[in-house]
Amino acid sequence: MARCFVALACALLLFAPHTTFAGVEEDETLLDAADDGLVQEAEDALNDGADANAADEGRMTPLHYAAKGGHAGVALLLLRHGGNCTLRNDEARRPVEMAAAGPTRRLLAMGPSIPRGAEGDSDWFLAARELVVQAAVTRKKRAAAARRKDCDMLALCRAARNGDVAELAATLKKLKGKAAAKVDVRDRTEATPLHRAAMNGQVEAVALLLAAGADWTLKNGGGRTALQLAAGIAKVEALLRIADASPRKPTKKKRQQPAECARMALCDAAQRGALAEVSRLLDGGERTNDRDMKGFTPLQRAAQGGFAAVVGALLAGKASVNLHGKGGFTALHWAATNGHETALKALLGAKGVRVNAGDDYDYTALHEAASQGHAAVARLLIEAGADVHAKDRDGKEALDLARMDDVQELLEKATGEQQHRSEDEVQKLMGREL
Numbered sequence: 155m156a157r158c159f160v161a162l163a164c165a166l167l168l169f170a171p172h173t174t175f176a177g178v179e180e181d182e183t184l185l186d187a188a189d190d191g192l193v194q195e196a197e198d199a200l201n202d203g204a205d206a207n208a209a210d211e212g213r214m215t216p217l218h219y220a221a222k223g224g225h226a227g228v229a230l231l232l233l234r235h236g237g238n239c240t241l242r243n244d245e246a247r248r249p250v251e252m253a254a255a256g257p258t259r260r261l262l263a264m265g266p267s268i269p270r271g272a273e274g275d276s277d278w279f280l281a282a283r284e285l286v287v288q289a290a291v292t293r294k295k296r297a298a299a300a301r302r303k304d305c306d307m308l309a310l311c312r313a314a315r316n317g318d319v320a321e322l323a324a325t326l327k328k329l330k331g332k333a334a335a336k337v338d339v340r341d342r343t344e345a346t347p348l349h350r351a352a353m354n355g356q357v358e359a360v361a362l363l364l365a366a367g368a369d370w371t372l373k374n375g376g377g378r379t380a381l382q383l384a385a386g387i388a389k390v391e392a393l394l395r396i397a398d399a400s401p402r403k404p405t406k407k408k409r410q411q412p413a414e415c416a417r418m419a420l421c422d423a424a425q426r427g428a429l430a431e432v433s434r435l436l437d438g439g440e441r442t443n444d445r446d447m448k449g450f451t452p453l454q455r456a457a458q459g460g461f462a463a464v465v466g467a468l469l470a471g472k473a474s475v476n477l478h479g480k481g482g483f484t485a486l487h488w489a490a491t492n493g494h495e496t497a498l499k500a501l502l503g504a505k506g507v508r509v510n511a512g513d514d515y516d517y518t519a520l521h522e523a524a525s526q527g528h529a530a531v532a533r534l535l536i537e538a539g540a541d542v543h544a545k546d547r548d549g550k551e552a553l554d555l556a557r558m559d560d561v562q563e564l565l566e567k568a569t570g571e572q573q574h575r576s577e578d579e580v581q582k583l584m585g586r587e588l
Contacts, residue, residue, distance in 0.1 A: 181208035188216035188232065191225035196232070206237040213243040217262070221249035226258040233261075240525035240555060242491055245448065246481030246513070263548065310339060314347035314363060317356035322347075326366050337366045345374040352380035352394065355387040360394070370397050421446035424453070424468065427461035432468065442473035449480050457485035457501060460494030465501060475504040482513030490519035490535065493528040502538045509538050516546040524565060527558035536568045543572065 184204035187195035209215050217237045220228040239249050253259035313322035338346045348368040351359035384390040420440045423431040453473040456464040489498040520540040523532040553565040
């Protein structure tokens with residue numbers, strides 16, 4: 155029994171995807187530090203053995219979190235420790251796609267070209283350090299803007315509570331154009347300006363806030379609406395009852411319709427690899443190309459998990475193999491990036507499959523396989539006609555993204571063969587013209 159367990163553990167280690175899921179304390183510490191922008195804590199975690207490419211349940215790596223928060227210093231640290239900026243999260247987004255336009259995004263765009271041992275006065279390192287400095291300046295400016303916004307929100311609550319109509323009007327004017335959501339800002343007790351004005355009997359403030367679009371149906375931290383808080387204050391009650399009786403009602407979230415629930419059922423079953431359930435739903439007439447709430451089709455979900463049998467069932471049920479989902483990913487992209495050979499074979503056998511389809515950044519499935527080090531998958535794609543010269547938005551071919559020696563050798567060989575083939579075709583064409 156023990157031997158079986160050891161063998162199973164070894165197999166899992168051998169065939170696990172390049173990205174590992176955070177399961178140790180150091181990895182979780184690194185993910186938290188990247189999310190919070192704590193460079194020293196991130197460095198300590200890396201020195202303690204944390205994986206720079208560890209991922210959580212949403213396949214978010216430390217670089218994803220650093221990018222999302224605009225933490226260029228952490229991003230640079232991760233890149234120097236082998237952070238892979240080509241990894242995708244569950245929504246098919248690379249770190250660079252999560253960063254706002256600015257220095258952090260430019261730094262991550264430089265990531266794939268980082269030279270080994272980039273330190274000190276190397277051009278790459280100096281350029282990266284300059285971007286980190288720029289990012290720090292940008293972050294300070296944004297923090298100052300956020301503080302100014304917080305002051306405006308506090309002024310709104312204070313003026314409503316005190317019935318200072320002049321200050322209230324001035325603050326609302328300052329927020330004009332974005333006041334629809336801001337007029338209902340909440341303080342630490344979850345009370346809105348309207349709650350504060352109503353409970354303090356500030357009639358003019360209540361009227362002004364209602365005219366500005368305040369939502370009178372919202373409840374404070376104690377579960378009470380403005381009308382309930384105004385109990386006994388006749389004029390305020392009257393204003394709020396008039397608002398409550400008006401035909402204009404605050405927008406409510408749309409309930410999920412039964413058709414949406416059914417659509418989610420097929421995607422959920424495909425994501426779990428539940429072949430029997432998928433077959434039952436298909437037999438019941440479920441549409442194979444509907445998308446779930448995150449924009450995935452059932453085929454993309456099955457390819458993402460490497461469930462070849464489910465992929466086959468969905469293709470037999472007329473699922474479209476070339477539909478693009480999150481980030482422009484097709485099912486082929488998902489099978490390639492996760493190294494699922496069997497699922498990839500099933501997809502490549504589908505009629506009309508576009509092996510060179512690009513995502514939103516013009517990455518083909520071969521780009522994905524190369525960047526993740528999946529040599530066997532790359533070989534299958536090349537045999538199916540993948541173009542090794544296809545370029546992404548940054549002008550990079552699959553070979554430019556390959557880090558593993560076996561993938562590099564495979565792509566170099568394929569590049570030479572495709573180049574030779576192209577030259578032969580040109581010669582034949584010229585011979586016909588002569």
